[in-house]
Amino acid sequence: DQQVKQNSPSLSVQEGRISILNCDYTNSMFDYFLWYKKYPAEGPTFLISISSIKDKNEDGRFTVFLNKSAKHLSLHIVPSQPGDSAVYFCAASARTGNQFYFGTGTSLTVIP
Amino acid sequence: NAGVMQNPRHLVRRRGQEARLRCSPVKGHSHVYWYRQLPEEGLKFMVYLQKENIIDESGMPKERFSAEFPKEGPSILRIQQVVRGDSAAYFCASSPQGVNQPQHFGDGTRLSIL
Numbered sequence: 001d002q003q004v005k006q007n008s009p010s011l012s013v014q015e016g017r018i019s020i021l022n023c024d025y026t027n028s029m030f031d032y033f034l035w036y037k038k039y040p041a042e043g044p045t046f047l048i049s050i051s052s053i054k055d056k057n058e059d060g061r062f063t064v065f066l067n068k069s070a071k072h073l074s075l076h077i078v079p080s081q082p083g084d085s086a087v088y089f090c091a092a093s094a095r096t097g098n099q100f101y102f103g104t105g106t107s108l109t110v111i112p
Numbered sequence: 113n114a115g116v117m118q119n120p121r122h123l124v125r126r127r128g129q130e131a132r133l134r135c136s137p138v139k140g141h142s143h144v145y146w147y148r149q150l151p152e153e154g155l156k157f158m159v160y161l162q163k164e165n166i167i168d169e170s171g172m173p174k175e176r177f178s179a180e181f182p183k184e185g186p187s188i189l190r191i192q193q194v195v196r197g198d199s200a201a202y203f204c205a206s207s208p209q210g211v212n213q214p215q216h217f218g219d220g221t222r223l224s225i226l
Contacts, residue, residue, distance in 0.1 A: 032212040044217045099157040099171065100145075104152070
């Protein structure tokens, strides 16, 4: 039962343009969401988070948007850089739970 | 990834052997999580531990798998009588408190079963 879904396995973007990565979830109890970035042969690295009391959180080039009614969140990277090429995972948790649920990841390639 | 140390990075076992994966959390973190990643899939939660206690093992297979986080020393994920389907990357994460805050991940142990 995949409660967090990333329907785009891959995405290619020109350097300097915007990258938009999408994530959908099914569990209305989720109230905390994160994005992780992962390079090959390394563990995921925390990127940015958002709680359900907000609809936007920004950190430098990275912005996460949360649409609770649509159960959808997205990560915007502006401007995209070649070093952003990695796999991006979204994850969600509920205050009442003990675990994060991860999506299957989107592989981003930023073309120089 | 700084702070969470996992070893070994690669582990090869033959079917029927035991695999022991170790995880030292970030200093000061008392919450440890184990995840498994199969090829082309996301991370799947296995178990959540605090010092000397298993809080949630709902993601752990009922047989052959066990985990501990003793008062002293690293957290251990133990897989007995390994089978080919156990081949995966196993990641450990830690946090200073419970869920609803970022977890810091190690670089994982890649387990291969011959």
